[in-house]
Amino acid sequence: MAGTVHDMMDESSAATEAVPDERPGVMAVEEEKGFQTVGQVEVESPRISVRNCNVWYADKQAIFDVSLDIAANEVIAMIGPSGCGKSTFLRCLNRMNDTIEICRVSGQILLDGEDIQGKDVDVVPLRARVGMVFQKPNPFPKSIYDNVAYGPKIHGLCRNKTELDEMVHQSLVKAGLWEEVKDRLDQPGTGLSGGQQQRLCIARAIAVDPEVILMDEPCSALDPIATARIEDLIDELRHKYTICIVTHSMQQAARVSQRTAYFHLGRLIEVDQTDQIFTNPAHKLTEDYITGRFG
Amino acid sequence: MAGTVHDMMDESSAATEAVPDERPGVMAVEEEKGFQTVGQVEVESPRISVRNCNVWYADKQAIFDVSLDIAANEVIAMIGPSGCGKSTFLRCLNRMNDTIEICRVSGQILLDGEDIQGKDVDVVPLRARVGMVFQKPNPFPKSIYDNVAYGPKIHGLCRNKTELDEMVHQSLVKAGLWEEVKDRLDQPGTGLSGGQQQRLCIARAIAVDPEVILMDEPCSALDPIATARIEDLIDELRHKYTICIVTHSMQQAARVSQRTAYFHLGRLIEVDQTDQIFTNPAHKLTEDYITGRFG
Amino acid sequence: MSDKSNKTIDIVHAGLARRHRKERWFRRMGVAALSVGILFLLFLFVTIFGNGWSAFQHAQVRLQIELSTSVLGSPETTSNDELRRADYGRLIRDALLDYFPEVDSRRERRAVSGLVSSGAVYQLRDMVVSRPQLIGEVIDVWLVADDEVDMLVKGYIDRTLDESERRISNEELGWIDKLVADGRLDLRLNRTFLVSGDSRDPEMAGILGAATGSLLALVVTMVLAFPIGVAAAVYLEEFAPRSRLTDLIEVNINNLAAVPSIVFGLLGLAVLINFVGMPRSAPVVGGVVLALMTLPTIIIASRASLQSVPPSIREAALGMGASRTQAVTHHVLPLAMPGVLTGAILGMARALGETAPLLMIGMVAFVVDIPGGFSDPSTALPVQIFLWADSPERAFVEKTSAAIMVLLVFLLLMNLLAVYLRRKFERRW
Amino acid sequence: MQTGTLLIVLATLAALTYVGGRARALALVAGNPRQLYSLPVHYGVLAALWASLPAVALLLGWTGLEDRIVMGKVWTELPAQYQAMTSDERDLARAELLNVAAGVAPSSDPAITDGAARLVEMKARSKQLRGLLALAVGLLGAAIGIMVLRPNLSARTRVETVFRFFLMACASIAILTTVGIVLSVLFEALRFFQSVPITEFLFGLEWSPQTAIRADQVGSSGSFGAVPLFVGTLLISLIAMLVAVPIGLMSAIYLSEYAAPGVRSVAKPLLEVLAGIPTVVYGFFAALTVAPMLREWGSVLGLDVASESALAAGLVMGVMIIPFISSLSDDVINAVPQAMRDGAFALGATQSETVRNVVIPAALPGIVGGVLLGMSRAVGETMIVVMAAGLAANLTLNPLESVTTITVQIVTLLVGDQEFDSPKTLAAFALGLMLFVVTLILNIIALRIVRRYREIYE
């Protein structure tokens, strides 16, 4: 590992100089050959395994050759400056990028060993297995119950109302929301507070029993108190699900995740144990970013 | 001071219990008598001096009996859970609350000893003296130059174009933006990056040479890098202006301010030196909030 | 756990085929619906253009006419007035009879002169009056043929029908064929249609009177509706305090926008004509009525446009110490202007196509002259269409279609302008 | 002085005053704008307002009263027999007087000729006087406007107050219009109900107003039972909605959720063209193409289709309303935040499931509102039915037969020569009132729904 870091140094300082001032849109186009991510890209028996992933928006490349394994039952956080491609990468994992027409993805993305990239792969079961929670809480304008029941309903997971009730109950319990809403399941989900809404969205995602949950800045619309609650929830969910979380807040990454991946200008610079990243990162770019030395 | 804290203890724990779970809208209506803010409400020769300020939105009281002095050339940060009335209080200081019809303000607010609350006070010169920077960077969709020149123009501060040019230049320099935009003053301000836009807004506010600058969560729409830049700028501006900043990020309050005020359910709980607040707050509610023990 | 998740995913897979089938059906329904709408549009356009295209040409007869001094007097002696009152019909009749020497019976003579439009007289007169030096010469002129001839030439009359069932006798057919064979009867560009007013004779009927009437009315509409509409919108959106009065105004405006246009006609009739005493059939009344009708449209569009200016811009201006008026005039209104303009143009376009209220205020009158001012009696394009559509003559059908084409061209131009404005000033925040 | 010239003169005066006021304001503070309370521009405008507003007010007032005063004056100078005229005669005489004065027709009565001459002369004099006075007031105003300027005068506030009053006046026009509508239909309608009982109007099953004007039937008021009209209107509107709602809604869904950008960029403007086509064109089309076609098809199928069938009018009206429904639905569907869709997609919903379960329910209130608005549009639509529907008031629900509608009747009753006191013409106003009330109710419901829906996401 020491060797790797050593090799990286020169490149990284070059990259630092290329960092444009605050303009997220500008991306260095230099196609560095032999770029290599620092840290533990591979894990044993990964749940998700991404290899040499490249993403383009029309002609603009947003992700460069990213390889990353995600282990089962871990929380992996993705951090990096604005526009570095965190969201793009995350959305590759359940093909939400399909909804953006100009977006093109290459490389291999395996979920439990199956490639999810093929044209003929059906996104419906894929997304049932890889759930997603968004930046702004987006409950459907329906009752709390219907919000949670929606997933099981469309996938036909329940034979009857009793099963469905139980499933809704379980999901809300897991999302730590049951106590707060049990008396008003029939009230609209949009009437909840921001933090509760976000937990409702998590409950909704859990209800289809996914294997992986992707979260794109799930707390950035929330105040510190609601944020702390969600973070706590994430830590509990980890025991059952694999969670990938994108966040702008380094503190948050440090708090909730076991591993942290640092993206920079579309490249995965470093990925390692969170403790390691935040007390002693190997790559200078990572260090600069987390200590606030950017630019 | 010890005595004050002592007196507060019982009340505060009562208040803690009344805190509703995450619902910012809910406000305890209990009209505690004899409520008193902990810490140094008064300063020597205050620039702004608020006494017994109460604010109602229609029938709902949002600010309860807040008294606070703001000294010249200090940065005072206002923190507190969502919906505690920080923005409301801030907007009282330049009567931006006038734009909300249902909003009613009572109490005394002095700017350099003059009451700004009277019906016959003209808000135009008031707002020229007390500038404001908003949460989302909101440059006018005009050129960078015009953005900055707007204030001096409407207030008739310049005799001719040369003076105006100079004023624009100075303001941009003070806002730390000159180097980045000097070659494209005629390009639209909306084409800048988020952080640059926010600095443009600050330049715009500075251009009318205000005495006080109010900032309502000026960095919440920005990424960490842009945020750090703005914070640095605030620290520099302090030498010339008095700055009140509302922020959700306690870290930010800690970083940029000299004094910090903690609001809770419309009351000003504690105000003191920032170092003091963040290493050893006097009031239990403050301690709970900044250490993340709310609710 | 993996056990259970496997189960879940199996259930999901089991239902997939059915769900995808539903998906395809839903999609097809959408395509079908859209196609119906577009097909109808195409059908409408094809029909109208198919009908109306031919109206831009009409059959004309080339006659050799001797401008005999016996009829017109010598150019030196006859006054302009006398020249105008001369019997040009005789000249034409003579020319025709010269051409068809075999015709002698009275009935046949009448029929022969019927081949040429009664309006041809004025055509000839105008020609002579403008160039008196022609008098005494024999000239070769194209004169407008009768509408029945026109229809025949354009093939709208079925020759195979029994003579009794068509309006052109076999005899006339023969003449016409002779004229055609000689190259003396042909379809030529119909200038009359574009430059003259209405007429009872289809071949002499033109669109200019109606178009001018529409234009005049629109000018009135625009001058009234645009400033008032924008001002009202600005007041309601930017200044009005929330009060009963503003609520009332708001409800009113929204309601007015959806009040049937014919009711505005009733308003015009009762208030403007019967109460205020404005002249009937005048563009000024039409303009006012249309203005009242478009006002809510403009106000609503302007308000929407004003609303779409982010509040942050207002806050920014107010925060800078701009007064409300300054904030509005410096920032909000200029930013909203594209939307306001688009709304105004679309409102105008609707006003241009509106018929019902004009019927109520008498702009449905038969007006031959091209209006010269705002209070002259006139009609308007859509009303003209309505009138012609009601006329029994077959030739008016194509005139109607042609008028529709003209109207549509105007509307399309206005819409294009609106689209252009929207594109040009489109701004994203 | 002619009105136009006078206005130009006043405008020039105002412009000059503006320049003067501005200069004076600056002069007061020795050219340092910082010492002025408001901007120099404001002082200029304030002065200009002083110069123009009083003068314009005078002008307006004068013009409003001029005719009446002059006429009154001339009238009193007429011989005695004129003073003793009944009011009807007086109106006639006045009209003649005006005609003569305008030079339209000479009069045989020398008194009238004299009067007319007097009228012309007095009008000319009044115009002169008016011009002079307006100018004087303008100059005086300008002087005052410039003199009152002080450095600490809040010119801006004053100018803005005037500006606000202007805006308020403009906004009030909407109310005036409504009042005008109500008054204009209400009075006539009331007169109508004096001769025909309202119950008969509302519940009568027979409508044949034509009989009422026959001279030999004086006193007989024909039959004014409006039910056949209501039913006809309803029938045609229903047919229209049956066509428009599914097609419009599905088009909107397809365009906003499915269509590729290329398709959308072509299809959407095409639908909008459909919206821009004047109703008279639809009417023409319905009468000339669709109705005969339906008739033909009917005969092929062995059905007897009236040449002015409700079906033809309804179909075409439906097509006219398609873009209305589709664009309103499109708006509300687009207003459903992308986040909602993302939420459903991320759960593994298919596109149609997302649309049916999430987008449409979320947009439903808006869509319902749009449908109601479309309905009110159909009810009030005039030209299509005037041209394509019949005149005979058949009480039937058979779409193949000919029916008539409220609007058709209004048009037929009012177009042409009118005698304003016959129940026939008055009936048109009663129908207008009905139409107004019905569409008002529909609109209010629709607007309520639409507005409530809007509040969800904002």
Added chain:
Amino acid sequence: MADKKIEFSHHISRQFDQELEEVRTNVLKMGGLVEQQLDLAMKALTQGDSDLGEQVARDDYKVNSLEVAIDEECSRILAKRSPTASDLRFVVTVIKTITDLERIGDEAEKIGYLAAGLAMAKQPKNRYREIRNLGSHVKQMVHSSLNAFARLDADEAFEVAKRDVEVDEHYESILRQLITFMMEDPRTIRPLLSVMWVARALERIGDHAKNICEYVIYLAHGKDVRHIGMQSHASLAEVERKLDELD
């Protein structure tokens, strides 16, 4: 301000609670280990058990590795949680406390080592009594200081800190006594020096216990009472008043 209570639970983030609790437990565990080491070392000395002494010296690595572990844990908390106010003071206090505990461990190791050496020499019964007394006094102090830390009891900490003076006096008297003995019989100089090192180690341990107490006071009240000579004041409140005056 005297009775402001600090609690280390009820964070919204339960994980944070757990982490802080773990640190506290580890510190107490380290404290327990150090106490045990001290105890054994004193036993080795008084019972002349050279094996025990050597074992104590050997086992010091346990204390050391606990120190490193807790240190890392604290760094991690600082990096991940950016604690403020009482939480921050707690972490900082822990960082300092474990340094002192480690030193106590070192001193215990030294005593054990010396005890192993002294086991060869003749056991002077009455002499060790004084050392034993000092030892139990010091052990008491260490125990109380850890108690104060565990219960965040500033008043107890203050009382313990004040007792350091007694330890110092006790040490001085032992020292004088030892010098007398040395001068009496120069052959005993070598073993007596060892005894003197033991006494010295105990005195240092007392100082470290006092340091811990000072940290506890800082933790509870946010006032740094180091280097101000607490023994001259009757109560903590008095000390604080004095500090406030200084501000």
Added chain:
Amino acid sequence: MADKKIEFSHHISRQFDQELEEVRTNVLKMGGLVEQQLDLAMKALTQGDSDLGEQVARDDYKVNSLEVAIDEECSRILAKRSPTASDLRFVVTVIKTITDLERIGDEAEKIGYLAAGLAMAKQPKNRYREIRNLGSHVKQMVHSSLNAFARLDADEAFEVAKRDVEVDEHYESILRQLITFMMEDPRTIRPLLSVMWVARALERIGDHAKNICEYVIYLAHGKDVRHIGMQSHASLAEVERKLDELD
């Protein structure tokens, strides 16, 4: 990993740069003060200057108050900036370093105090030479360790830390020598004990300097090299390899 460079500037927030810089400067100032104290104390001892010795003892409060100030500054930075990675290690290192510096100050105070006492006694010329040597050796160590801290030079720190073994050996030999003297002439026991305390103090100072060096290594590399016996290894890289193997 050996040459990862740490810089304490270029934060986006210049204020943060300043604050860190200030802390570093203060630590170096404190270090300078402590060095000076040590220097003066040794001078007082060797020149038998009792006034100087007393002055050194009196001036210790300066070191103490600097410690408290830096401590507060560090707490403030931790609370306000929530530093991470190298910044965090720096702050933690500073917190630990100043504790050691303060102890060095304490030892210097002690030497000054002892020197004041010894000034009365006869000046044994050659005897103090050994102590002087030890003193200059230790002073050198302190200086080098501060240098390593100032330049964040882990390699220099490692070298300095290794030299502590020499100090320990030197101390041992002085100790043996002193015992011999004492046994030779029991009347000198009292002053010689004082000398012994001085030697002991110097040895402790060496240990503290070594601690500081260990912190510097931690700071630079994020590896905790305490308690692992560095002297047996030739270079820092070797130590790190060993640590990595342990992981």
